[in-house]
Amino acid sequence: MVTDLSAAAHAVDASQVMRLLPGRPRLLALGEPTHGEEALLDLRNTLFRQLVEQEGYRTIAVESDCVRGLAVDDYVASGTGTLDAAMERGFSHGWGTSAANRELVRWMRAYNVRAEDEGRPASERLRFAGFDGPLEITHAESPRHSLTALHRYLSSLVDADLLPCTADTLDRLLGLDDQWTEPAAMTDPARSVGQSAEAGRLRLLADDLVALLDAQTPHLITATSRDEWDRARLYGRTATGLLGYHRWMADTSHARMARLMGLRDGMMARNLLALAERGPTLVHAHNGHLQRRRSSMRMAGLPLEWWSAGAIVSARLGMRYAFLATALGTLRHRGVDVPPPDTLEGLLHTLPESHCLLDAARLADALADARPAPRVSPWFGYAPLDADHLPDTDGVVFVRDVPRASTHAP
Structure with a gap:
C-alpha cells in the first residue's frame, strides 16, 4: 500500500482547484x-468565496428546495426581506438553522451591496439557488404552488384561449394539500393520490402549460424579463417533477423506490442544467448526488440503483462539469473513528495537513497496485469515498478530523 502522498497534497484554494481542471467549468461541484x-x-464557504472573487463564478447552488430558494435569491440579489426571513423560509431540510449557511447568505448579500455601491452591472452580482426538488424524507410537497404560479404567469401574458384550463379547474383538481403531503404515502402506496384520475389530469395540464411556456418564449421574455421567464421555467420543471414523483409514490412494483430516487436526482439535474445556461455556477451537495457513477443503496433488503444528478449533468456537459469529492478521516461525535490503514481514508489520514486537495487521477494511479479496502461506517449518515470512483472524480478534498460544532445559527 502506498503511504507517502505528501507531494500530491495541496492547499484547498481556488488556484489549486483550477490547476486540476483543463479550463473553467460551467458547473463546479463540491x-x-x-x-x-x-x-x-x-470550508465550502471559504473556497466558494475565492472562486467567486478570483474566477468569476456568479451563482451558488445548494442541495435545498429550489422553490424555497427563491426567497434567498430575492434577498441576496435585491435585498428583499431580511436575513432572518431568508434563512427561515428559504431552506428545506432544516438547514436554515446552520450558522455556516447563514454566513454564506450574509456574505453574498454584502458582496452585492458592494457591487451596487461600485456601480457594477447586474451580471456581476451574485445569485443563490436551491436545486433540490420540494422533497423531504417524510413526504413530497403538493404541486399546487408551482403549478398555480406557472398558470398565473402565463394567464397574465397570453390569450386565454391558449391556456389549457382555468385557475379554478386547477384548484378543483388539486383538492386539499394534506392529501399530497400525507407522510404515510412514503411507505404505503395506497395512501398516495399520485395515480388518481385528478392527478392524471393534472399531469397532462402541466405538460400543456410547459409547452405553452416554451412556445411563447420570445413574447414572454420581451413582455417581462429573462429572470421572470427563468422563474416560470423553474415552476414548470417543479410542477411536472412533483406530479411524476407522486405518480410513482402510488406505484406498487419493486421498481418504486429506485424510480423515486432517480426522479429526485433527475429533478436536480434539470435544475443544474438550467443554472448552467444562466452562467458559471458553484454547486454544493452530497457526494452521492454529484458523482459521475450510478448511485446505489439497500433499502428494506432490496438493492437500489439509479443515475445521480452529477452523472446526468456530466453526460450532457462533458468537461463543462467538474466534481470535487470530499472525504474525511474522523467524525468522532458520530462514532466514526480513525479509519483502518488499508482504506482510502486511512491512507489519506497519514497526511499531516488538517485539510488538503488531491488530484484524483494521480491518486488513482498511486493506488493502482494496492487496491484499498472499502471503509465501513458505523454511522448511517456518513458515506465513505469509494476508491473505484477516483477515475471519474476531478479532485478530492480531504478533511482529517471533523470537530463537533453547533449546527445552529446564533
Whole structure:
C-alpha cells in the first residue's frame, strides 16, 4: 500500500482547484460525505468565496428546495426581506438553522451591496439557488404552488384561449394539500393520490402549460424579463417533477423506490442544467448526488440503483462539469473513528495537513497496485469515498478530523 502522498497534497484554494481542471467549468461541484457538519460548510464557504472573487463564478447552488430558494435569491440579489426571513423560509431540510449557511447568505448579500455601491452591472452580482426538488424524507410537497404560479404567469401574458384550463379547474383538481403531503404515502402506496384520475389530469395540464411556456418564449421574455421567464421555467420543471414523483409514490412494483430516487436526482439535474445556461455556477451537495457513477443503496433488503444528478449533468456537459469529492478521516461525535490503514481514508489520514486537495487521477494511479479496502461506517449518515470512483472524480478534498460544532445559527 502506498503511504507517502505528501507531494500530491495541496492547499484547498481556488488556484489549486483550477490547476486540476483543463479550463473553467460551467458547473463546479463540491460534494460532502455527510450533511450538517459546520466545519465542512465553513470550508465550502471559504473556497466558494475565492472562486467567486478570483474566477468569476456568479451563482451558488445548494442541495435545498429550489422553490424555497427563491426567497434567498430575492434577498441576496435585491435585498428583499431580511436575513432572518431568508434563512427561515428559504431552506428545506432544516438547514436554515446552520450558522455556516447563514454566513454564506450574509456574505453574498454584502458582496452585492458592494457591487451596487461600485456601480457594477447586474451580471456581476451574485445569485443563490436551491436545486433540490420540494422533497423531504417524510413526504413530497403538493404541486399546487408551482403549478398555480406557472398558470398565473402565463394567464397574465397570453390569450386565454391558449391556456389549457382555468385557475379554478386547477384548484378543483388539486383538492386539499394534506392529501399530497400525507407522510404515510412514503411507505404505503395506497395512501398516495399520485395515480388518481385528478392527478392524471393534472399531469397532462402541466405538460400543456410547459409547452405553452416554451412556445411563447420570445413574447414572454420581451413582455417581462429573462429572470421572470427563468422563474416560470423553474415552476414548470417543479410542477411536472412533483406530479411524476407522486405518480410513482402510488406505484406498487419493486421498481418504486429506485424510480423515486432517480426522479429526485433527475429533478436536480434539470435544475443544474438550467443554472448552467444562466452562467458559471458553484454547486454544493452530497457526494452521492454529484458523482459521475450510478448511485446505489439497500433499502428494506432490496438493492437500489439509479443515475445521480452529477452523472446526468456530466453526460450532457462533458468537461463543462467538474466534481470535487470530499472525504474525511474522523467524525468522532458520530462514532466514526480513525479509519483502518488499508482504506482510502486511512491512507489519506497519514497526511499531516488538517485539510488538503488531491488530484484524483494521480491518486488513482498511486493506488493502482494496492487496491484499498472499502471503509465501513458505523454511522448511517456518513458515506465513505469509494476508491473505484477516483477515475471519474476531478479532485478530492480531504478533511482529517471533523470537530463537533453547533449546527445552529446564533
